[in-house]
Amino acid sequence: MLNIIRKSSILLPITLISCVMTKNNFNPLKNPASYQKEYNESLENNNAFWLKQTSILDWIQPPTIANGSDFSKSTDVKWFEDGKLNACYNCVDRHAQKTPHKTAIIFEADQPGKTIHITYRELYEKVCQFSGVLKALGVKKGDVVTLYLPTIPETIYAMLACTRLGAIHSVVFAGFSATALASRIVQAKPRLIITTETNSRGGKTFSLKKNVYEALKENLLNKNNTVEKVLLVGQSLENKNTDSVSINIKEFNFESLSKLTQPVYDYAEMCATDPLFILHTSGSAGIPRGIVHSTGGYLVYVALTHKFVFDLQENDVYFCTADIGWITGHSYGVYGPFANGATTVLFQGTPTYPDASRFWKIIDENKVTIFYTAPTALRSLRSLGDDFVNHASLESLRILASVGEAIDPSTWQWFFEKIGKSHCPIMDTWWQTESGGVLICPLLKQPQKPGCAAKPFFGIEPRILHEVGGNPEEKEALWIKQSWPGLAMGVWGDQQCFKQSYSSENFYNSGDGAKIDEDGDIWVLGRIDDVLNVSGHRMSSAELERAVISHPAVSEACVVGYPHDIKGQGIFVFAIPRNNVSIQSEHLCEGIKQNIRKEIGPIATPDVILLVSDLPKTRSGKIVRRILRKIVSKDFENLGDTTTLGNPSCIETIIMQVLNKNK
Ligand code: WTA
Numbered sequence: 060m061l062n063i064i065r066k067s068s069i070l071l072p073i074t075l076i077s078c079v080m081t082k083n084n085f086n087p088l089k090n091p092a093s094y095q096k097e098y099n100e101s102l103e104n105n106n107a108f109w110l111k112q113t114s115i116l117d118w119i120q121p122p123t124i125a126n127g128s129d130f131s132k133s134t135d136v137k138w139f140e141d142g143k144l145n146a147c148y149n150c151v152d153r154h155a156q157k158t159p160h161k162t163a164i165i166f167e168a169d170q171p172g173k174t175i176h177i178t179y180r181e182l183y184e185k186v187c188q189f190s191g192v193l194k195a196l197g198v199k200k201g202d203v204v205t206l207y208l209p210t211i212p213e214t215i216y217a218m219l220a221c222t223r224l225g226a227i228h229s230v231v232f233a234g235f236s237a238t239a240l241a242s243r244i245v246q247a248k249p250r251l252i253i254t255t256e257t258n259s260r261g262g263k264t265f266s267l268k269k270n271v272y273e274a275l276k277e278n279l280l281n282k283n284n285t286v287e288k289v290l291l292v293g294q295s296l297e298n299k300n301t302d303s304v305s306i307n308i309k310e311f312n313f314e315s316l317s318k319l320t321q322p323v324y325d326y327a328e329m330c331a332t333d334p335l336f337i338l339h340t341s342g343s344a345g346i347p348r349g350i351v352h353s354t355g356g357y358l359v360y361v362a363l364t365h366k367f368v369f370d371l372q373e374n375d376v377y378f379c380t381a382d383i384g385w386i387t388g389h390s391y392g393v394y395g396p397f398a399n400g401a402t403t404v405l406f407q408g409t410p411t412y413p414d415a416s417r418f419w420k421i422i423d424e425n426k427v428t429i430f431y432t433a434p435t436a437l438r439s440l441r442s443l444g445d446d447f448v449n450h451a452s453l454e455s456l457r458i459l460a461s462v463g464e465a466i467d468p469s470t471w472q473w474f475f476e477k478i479g480k481s482h483c484p485i486m487d488t489w490w491q492t493e494s495g496g497v498l499i500c501p502l503l504k505q506p507q508k509p510g511c512a513a514k515p516f517f518g519i520e521p522r523i524l525h526e527v528g529g530n531p532e533e534k535e536a537l538w539i540k541q542s543w544p545g546l547a548m549g550v551w552g553d554q555q556c557f558k559q560s561y562s563s564e565n566f567y568n569s570g571d572g573a574k575i576d577e578d579g580d581i582w583v584l585g586r587i588d589d590v591l592n593v594s595g596h597r598m599s600s601a602e603l604e605r606a607v608i609s610h611p612a613v614s615e616a617c618v619v620g621y622p623h624d625i626k627g628q629g630i631f632v633f634a635i636p637r638n639n640v641s642i643q644s645e646h647l648c649e650g651i652k653q654n655i656r657k658e659i660g661p662i663a664t665p666d667v668i669l670l671v672s673d674l675p676k677t678r679s680g681k682i683v684r685r686i687l688r689k690i691v692s693k694d695f696e697n698l699g700d701t702t703t704l705g706n707p708s709c710i711e712t713i714i715m716q717v718l719n720k721n722k
Contacts, residue, residue, distance in 0.1 A: 094502060094504070094514070097517060098514075098515070098517055101517040101518040102518065102520055105125070105126065105518055105541070106124075106125035106126055107125075108517065108518055109125040109126065109138070109139075109359070109518060109543075109544055110122065110123070110125045110139075112359060112363050113139060113142065113355075113359055115359060115362045115363055115366070115398070115399075116144060116149050116355075116358060116359060116362060116398065117144070117148065117149055117153055118142055118143065118144045119143040119144055119145070119328050120141070120142060120143040120144075121142060122139035122140070122141050122142030122331060122355065123141055124139065124140050124141050125138065125139065125544075126138060126541070126542055126544075127140045128542040128546075129565070130541070130542065130561045130565045130566065130567070131565045134549070134554065134557055134558045134561050135548075135549075136353070136356075136542055136546050136547065136548045136549065137332055137548075138331060138332070138353060138355060138356030138359075138542070138544040138546075139331035139332075139355040139356055139359070139544070140330070140331060140332050141331075142330070142331035142355050143328050143329065143330060143331070144328075144329060144331065144354065144355055144358070145222070145223065145225075145326040145327060145328065145329055145354075146219075146222040146329070146335055146354050146358050146394070146398075147186060147219045147220070147222040147223035147326055148223075148326050149358060149362075149398050150219060150222075150393075150394065150397035150398050151163075151179065151182055151183050151186050151219060151397065152183060152326070153400075154179040154397075154400040155179045155180050155182065155183035157400070158179055158400060159178060159179055159180035159183075160178050160179075160180065161178060161179050161400065161402065162176050162177065162178055162179075162402045163177055163178060163179045163181075163182040163397065163402065163403070164176070164177040164182065164212055164215065164402075164403060164404075164405050165177075165376070165402065165403070165404045165405065165425050166211070166212050166404075166405045166407075167404060167405065167406045167407065167408070167421050167425075168211075168259070168407050168408070169259040169260055169261070169262065169407045169408035169409075169412065170259065170262075170408075171413060171417070171420070174424070174425070175212070177212060179400070182215075182216075182219075182397075184322070185212070185216045186216050186219045186220050186223060187220075187223075187322035187323055187324050188216075188317055188320075188322045189213075189216040189217055189219075189220035189313075189317075190220040190223045190224055190322065190323035191317070191320040191321050191322045191323045192220075192290070192313060192316045192317050192320050193217075193220050193221065193224060193226070193251075193290075194224060194320070194323050195316060195319070195320040196251055196288055196290060196311065196316075197250070197251075197288075198221070198224055198226050198251060199224065199225070199226065200224060200225030200226065200327050200329075201225065201226070201227070201333075202226045202227070202249075202250065202251075203226070203227045203228075203229055203247050203248060203249045203250075203337065204217075204221050204226050204227070204228050204229070204249055204250075204251050204252075204253065205228075205229045205230075205231060205243070205244055205247055205249040205251070205252045205253070205286075206218065206228055206229065206230045206231065206252075206253045206254075207230075207231045207233060207240055207252060207253070207254040207267055207270070207271055208230070208233060208253060208254060208255055208267070208292070208383070209233040209255070209258045209260065209267070209382075209383070209407060210233075210382050210383040210384075210388065210392075210405060210406065210407050211255075211293070211405070211407055212405065213255070213292040213293060213313075214230070214383050215383070215393055215405070217253050217292070218230065218336070218383075218389075218393060219393075219397075220323075221336075222335060222336075222354075223323065223326045223327065224323070224326075224327055225327030225329055225333070227334045227335065227336055227337060227351075228336045228337070229243065229247040229249060229336065229337040229338070229339075229349065229551075230336070230338065230383065230384050230388075230389070231243050231339070231384065232382060232384030232385060232660075233258060233267055233382070233384055234382070234384070234660050234661065234662055235384075235659065235660045236270065236656065236657055236658065236659060236660040237270040237271075237273035237274040237279060237657075238274070238279055238657055238658045238659075239347075239658065239659050239660055240270055240271065240274040241274035241275075241279035241280050242346065242347065243339050243347065243349070244274060244275075244280065244284075244285075244286060245280055245281070245283045246339070246347075246349050246551060246552060247337055247349055247551060248285040248552075249285060249286060250285055250286060250287045250288065251286070251287070251288045251289075251290060252271055252286055252288075252289050252290070253289075253290045253291075253292060254267045254268050254271045254289065254290075254291060254292075255267050255268065255291060255292050255293040256268045256291055256293065256294065256295055257293055257294050258293075259407065259408075260407065260408060260409060260412075261408060261409040261411070261412040262412050262413065268289070268291060271289060272306070272308075275306050275308060276306060286308060287308065287309060288308065288309045288310075288311060289308055289309070289310045289311070290311050290312075290313060290316075291310065291311065291312050291313060292313045293313075295312060295314075329354045329355075330354070330355075331353060331354055331355025331356060332353050332354070332355065332356075332548070333353070333354045334351045334352070334353065334354070334548065335352050335353060335354045335357055335358070336351075336352055336389065337349040337350065337351050337551045338350050338352070338385075338386055338389060338492060340386070340492040340493075340597055341590060341597045341598050341599040341602055342556075342570075342588075342590065342599060343570075343588045343589045343590060343599055343600075343601065344556070344599065344601060345599060345601035345602050345604070345605050346602070347599075347602065348550045348551075348553070348556055348557075349550060349551030349552070350492050350493055350547045350549075350550060350551075351547055351548045351549055351550065351551050352495055352545075352547050352548065353547075353548050355544075356495075356544035356545060356546070357394070357495045357496075357544070357545055358394060358398055359544050359545075360495050360496045360543065360544040360545030361390045361391070361394045361395040361398065361495060361496045361545065362394075362395055362398035362399055363496075363517075364390075364395065364496040364497045364516060364545070365390075365391060365395030365396060365398070365399055365401075365496075366399055367502065367516070367517075368460070368486055368488060368497050368500050368502065368516070369429045369431070369458055369460065369486065370429075370457075370458055370503060371399055371401060371429070372428075374428075375401060375402065375428045375429055375457075376402050376403075376404065376425055376426055376427045376428050376429070376455070377396055377401050377402065377403045377404070377427070377428070377429040377431070378403070378404035378406070378421065378422065378425070378427040378429065378430050378431065379391045379392045379396075379403065379404075379431040379432075380406060380410070380418065380430075380431065380432040380433070380436060381431070381432075381433070381462070383405075385492075385596075386491075386492040386495075387431075387462055387463070390495060390496050390545075391431060391462075391496075392405070395496070404421060404425055404427060406421060410436050410439065410440055411439070411440070411443070414447065415440050415443040415444075415447040416447040416448075416450065416451065418430075418432070418436075418440070419447065419448055419450075419451035419453060419478075420451070422451070422453055422455065422456065423451055423452050423453065423455070426455040427455055427456065428455055428456060428457045428458070429456075429457060429458045429459075429460070430456055430458070430459050430460070430478070431459075431460040431461070431462065431486075431488075432460075432461060432462075433461060433462060433463040433464075433594070433595040434461055434463060434464055434465070434466040434467065434470055434595070434627065435463065435464070435594040435595050435625060435626055435627055437461070437466070437470050437473065437474055438467075438470050438624065438625045438627075439625045441470065441473050441477075442624070442625060445477060448477050448478065453478060453479075453480060454480070456478065456479060456480070456483050457483060458483055458484060458486065459474060459475070459478060459479045459483045459484070459485045459486070460485065460486035460487075460488055460500075461474070461485065461486070461487055461488065462488045462489075462490070462595070463592070463594075463595025463596075463627075464585070464592050464595055464627045464628075465487070465489075465510055465512070465582070465583050465584070465585065466485070466487050466509070466510055467510060468509035468510045471485060471487075471509035471510055472509060475509075484501065484503055484505075484507060485501070485507060486500045486501060486502075487500060487501060487510070487511065487512045487513070488500040488512070489512040489571075489581075489583045491569060492547070492597070493546065493547045493560070493567075494539075494543075494545055494546060494547075494569075495544075495545025495546060495547060496516075496545040497516055498515065498516055498519050498521070498539065498543075499512040499513065499514065499515050499516065499519070499521060499581050499583070500512055500513065500514065500516065501513040501514060502514050502516070508580060510582065511576075511580050511581070511582050512581055512582070512583050513580045513581060514580065514581070515581070518543055519539060519543055520539065520540040520541060521537060521538070521539055521540075521573075521581060522537075522538045522539070522540055522566065523535050523536070523537060523538070523573050523574065523575050523581075524536060524538050524566070535572060535573065535574065536568060536569065536570070536571065536572060536573070536587055537569045537571045537572065537573035537581070537583065538566040538567060538568050538569065539566065539567045539569065540565060540566055540567075541565055541566075542567070546567065570586055570587065570588040570590060571583050571584070571585065571586055571587065572584040572585060572586070572587040589601060589684065591603070591618075591619075591620040591628050591630065592620070592627055592628050593620070593623075593626050593627070593628050593629070593630060593662070593663070594625075594626045594627065594662070595627070596662055598630075598659070598663055600617070600618045600619065600684065602659065603618040603630065603632070603655065603659070603663060603665075604616045604617065604618050605658070606654050606655045606657075606658035606659060606663070607632055607634055607651050607654065607655065609654055609658065610634075610647070610650050610651050610654050611637075611640070612636055612637050612640040612642045612647055612650065613634045613635065613636060613637065613647075613651065614635050614636065614637045614638075615634070615635040615674060615682070616632065616633060616634045616635070617632075617633045617674055617682045617684060617687055618630060618631065618632050618633070618665075619631050619633075619684055619687050619688045619691055620688070620691075621666075621667075621688075621691035621692055622692060623666065626666075629666035629667065630663065630664070630665040630666050630667075631665070631666065631667045631669070631687075631691045632651060632665045632667065632668045632669065633669050633671055633674055633687060633713075634647075634651060634668060634669070634670055634671070635670070635671055635672065635673065635674065636670055644670055647670065648668040648670070651665070651668055652664060652665060652668065667691075667720060669713075669716055669717065669720060671709075671712070671713055671716060672709075672712070673706055673709035673712070674687070674709065674713075675687065675701070675704050675706065675707070675709055675710055675713070676704060676705050676706055677703070677704065677705060678703070678704075678705040679705075680705070683704065685699065686698050686699065686701065686704075686710065687713075690710075690713060690714055690717055691717060693717075695714060698710065
């Protein structure tokens with residue numbers, strides 16, 4: 060039975076303990092000198108600090124306990140454990156009551172000229188209607204619902220409708236292949252998938268539904284199917300797909316169902332520690348992990364960071380370019396801005412369609428004041444020439460921000476001068492899927508240092524330490540002492556897996572290298588584990604290698620990242636062909652490429668594939684990735700000690716091949 064005890068109607072008075080944004084007087088950034096004082100206090104009285112910050116939300120029952128986690132005893136992450144709330148109420152209802160006519164979403168479709176404004180009142184109606192459809196399909200508190208959807212308003216309605224009912228959403232990035240979707244379905248075990256038939260991106264139209272049915276076929280799920288129903292949103296295509304019948308799945312159309320169902324104006328009372336959503340990401344292991352975020356801690360953290368990192372003001376128009384399928388889309392495309400009642404631009408398309416002026420036109424047409432994007436997008440736009448920017452005014456902009464990787468000083472300068480007209484500060488925000496929200500960023504600090512993430516957010520205590528038992532040649536790692544409310548609760552179905560991220564001394568290991576300068580500012584230097592960061596997307600070497608080795612003509616493979624002008628890191632594949640298989644090199648390389656696209660998706664398409672006869676290995680037969688990383692970065696002088704290898708002679712051959720490949 061649906062455990063809904065609270066009723067909400069925008070015609071009724073507010074029934075919750077209301078602590079709306081204006082009542083949260085914490086604003087140390089108005090006076091930059093007060094940062095240090097407030098920061099020190101946030102560490103000294105950490106629990107009191109966080110309890111005070113919970114007033115950024117409305118609670119059914121305000122929490123009296125802040126941090127209930129202690130890494131030295133267990134890896135349970137527990138924040139505000141006696142608090143009760145509903146995330147959807149906080150993101151929608153309270154603003155529909157207070158500012159019903161304020162625009163919540165400005166939707167910019169892939170095709171220019173189709174801007175749609177959705178007010179908080181309309182958002183409320185849409186979300187309640189969506190909740191009604193989900194309820195009719197049997198969705199209830201604690202259920203997992205998979206969303207394989209693009210960056211469109213319906214995805215937001217679906218996410219918020221899940222949280223209204225207390226269901227846990229698991230959004231899968233729409234650029235992932237059917238195989239990647241299937242592995243996430245197997246882990247999350249949903250009974251319902253929401254998808255769409257028509258998606259348009261970069262001027263191309265394609266069907267996500269096709270991939271869903273491909274994923275639901277037995278061979279991809281290995282008989283682990285839990286899915287009973289598929290809900291289609293958006294326009295339907297004429298030619299009906301009969302796949303659903305053949306695999307015994309019931310297919311529903313949102314439009315038709317919404318005419319037959321009543322909106323759900325109630326919302327579920329949730330414990331702060333109930334899961335809000337699952338989002339898969341890549342770690343060092345070959346299989347992506349479903350990171351679980353909590354309802355209370357996560358929402359407090361993203362609301363607070365969204366307000367202070369971007370210096371959010373009442374009339375700001377905020378534009379985050381991230382796809383909704385990634386953590387930035389979740390935290391700073393949906394939950395942060397809506398919890399704060401902000402006006403946010405939602406963009407379905409790509410930065411270069413119809414041409415490279417698209418972002419700048421969206422900014423000018425909607426008078427965007429805060430612009431949050433990724434260094435890879437900026438590098439790609441910059442490489443196409445300044446003409447596209449020179450025609451734009453961009454005078455509405457006040458704050459710029461970037462995420463996904465360190466922003467290199469030359470791109471930073473271009474962003475600052477060309478886009479920010481030399482007066483907008485740049486928030487270089489460092490954080491991770493696991494961290495829920497921003498952990499380190501300049502926080503309006505002056506003067507700014509290009510490429511430096513700089514300062515920890517309140518309540519966050521970073522430390523730069525040698526990895527325990529790590530390779531001494533590697534950089535020092537960035538750890539975070541203790542827990543914070545945005546920290547994920549664990550990995551869906553595999554809490555043990557999350558354990559590896561903590562040390563017994565109460566530290567969380569980020570997996571990033573970093574250094575600290577004489578002013579105490581932090582510079583993040585990129586991953587030091589076997590995780591690649593390609594165009595701001597996380598991929599593990601092991602995940603890519605599995606896809607390469609799945610080609611029948613490949614016996615062994617190693618995948619490493621190398622410096623790439625636009626993507627930050629490119630994907631370099633080393634593959635050893637099987638002896639007894641005769642296949643032309645070009646065909647094998649093409650086959651490997653296709654395998655990766657099929658297993659993961661086009662975002663993982665390799666930049667270089669090199670067929671080799673041997674790879675550097677330890678005497679026990681383990682491939683030494685560190686040496687290959689140095690070779691592809693042309694750092695031949697620093698290969699380290701190679702005498703302990705079982706087969707040191709292969710190195711020279713590989714270097715020759717790499718040099719020839721680049722000619
Ligand atoms: C990298 C994205 C340097 C980092 C929010 C991290 C960054 C990984 C920055 C997380 C930044 C993200 N400077 N590196 N400002 N932002 N990273 O989980 O390596 O997709 O560990 O979360 O991206 O990627 P994820």
